[in-house]
Amino acid sequence: MSYLDALNYILPEVALTFGLCVVLIWDLVVRSGRRWWETGFLTLGFLAVTAVLLVQRFAYPPATVFGMVRIDLFATLFKLFLVVATGFVVAFQLADRNSGENGRSETHFLLLCAVLGGFFLVSADNFILMYLGLETLGLSSYALAGMAKRSVRGSEAALKYIVYGALASGVMLFGLSLFYGMSGSLSYGGTMVGVSQALANGQVAQVAIATLMVLVGFGFKLSLFPFQWWAPDVYQGVSTPVASFLAVGSKGIAVAAMLRVMATTFGIELHADAGSEFTSSLSALLALLAVVTMLFGNLAALRQTDLKRLLAYSSIAHAGYILAAMATLTPAGFHAAALYTLLYGLMTLGIFGAVLYFANIAGHERIDGLHGLGYRHPIAGAATVVFLASLTGLPPTAGFGGKYYLLTALWESGHGMLALVVALMSVVSLFYYFRIAKALYLKSATTEPKKMSMPVLAGILALLAIANVWFLQFGGLLTGVQQAWGQLEALIS
């Protein structure tokens, strides 16, 4: 493939890089930081261009370009997810009235950097590029978390985030170097061969240690159980749009990258007819982590009074559901994890938008700020109820569809206990999600709330609510995911 052909394949990345340079220079030279909404609209424009280019890339045959960038349906699908999610995040940020104006244009630049990092993270076919992508996403996220430095709580959260993050990525890098030592190759395919040889030679302990260390890096990004401590503080400390990016964009793309790494580095083991000892213990470990993560997230969420803290625990719980589907190590389970991640993004963006809407009115983000606002703001109130139903997994919403498919995948692969825990935890989640609905509709406000109308934000919420109902028929999306997975696996055989 010639240089220009290869460049054509990564045109979305090129457009994004161009965009982030323009945003940075515009902010620095043209406007000197004032009128930050201009860079906001500029960012939205570049994201739209990238989205269009990505949609065109759906028609391209899968290929590995530049020696290490894998462009296939799976990567493009999740890139599109990330771009759309970030578009909503930027829109939320333009509508945010609670955070100060400082650093808003830097936020746009850093969001674009994080998106570019996510692109290479999910597209990488080589551990070096994957690590660079992860670090770009991570460093931009730390800086985004540090934006709220006027508040003591925000600074503390940012510091916690960066220290945990540095530790996790260091451990992961060590694990990757162990894989390199085993296989002598940094590409996923080469590592796959090396891992399978090492397992055949009985070096199970070495592979297990390396796998665990790599899992730490992903576990941090996904906020899985022993690595979830940063999430509540960071979500509470940062502004709502940034929190929504961490919960949806960063987490979603990390799930996708983890799926790709698992499917390729353990490809030979996963495709062996008789499951080896290694895969069965990996499956058991992931299942255990998933159960603990689900229990922790859901039970800790029950007692929260701060909306964003509650959503942080809820996003930990959802990471647990996704991991439960991955723990099956079957194609159906991987499909379910990918599908659930996409649908999770839809509902979580919605609920964060709703939090932003009501926090703009109340001036703070505690649940009691919502009292009596449901009837005064019928569109946002109704949309919130839809998002909550979707998060719980009640029909007729996308959350129900996603959870239904996830439970089926768990049940059919013989993980009945795991399915039971997911179902039970969904019932538990009903209690804390519907405390929000109760505050909106059944409590009356003690003081007269501020009169405020936000038609654009209400429109966005309505759009997301409609999407949440629309994607109850997830069939089309599922076919896309299955096709994408087929392309990804075609690489292995």
Place this chain on the structure above:
Amino acid sequence: MGIQLAFYFFAAMTLGFALVSLFHKNVVHSAFSLLGTLLGMSGLYVTLNADFLAMTQVLIYAGGILMLLLFGLMLTKPSETERSLKRIFVAVILAGGTAVLSAYKMAGTVWSSGDGELPASTVKEIGLEFLRFDEWLIAFEFASIVLLAALVGAVHIARRRFPIDDTNALLKAEQGGAN
């Protein structure tokens, strides 16, 4: 002969500065003498024909890791109980265990010296490899975005917007915002 002399010189330098950094009373001096150890090691690499490794050793360890260490020392309060007997005991066990384990492993490993002559210099080959577009070019270029993002984030976070003695006002503003 000259190479051998240089090897022993750098080995002595590495060990000597390591001893200084162990036994010096002032912890900042200890950290600085680590610089001598790291430079000595890079000298060892040069005598062993690993010029690229020598340079990365200077760049990453002497330039990066040591700076990080110094920042860590300067930003944290020294603790009075730092050199208690108990901690030294634990450190001796951990370090001794690691040393014994690595010595045992090193003695048990069959070292292969590779085949053919060692190349005189590898820097040019490595550099060319970075610039070939179907090899490492994209990772090389993408690293600049990583640095750009880190730089912008760091500058933004480090930029001071409050007068330096106004931390109380900052706390008050936070509490006021919470009420």
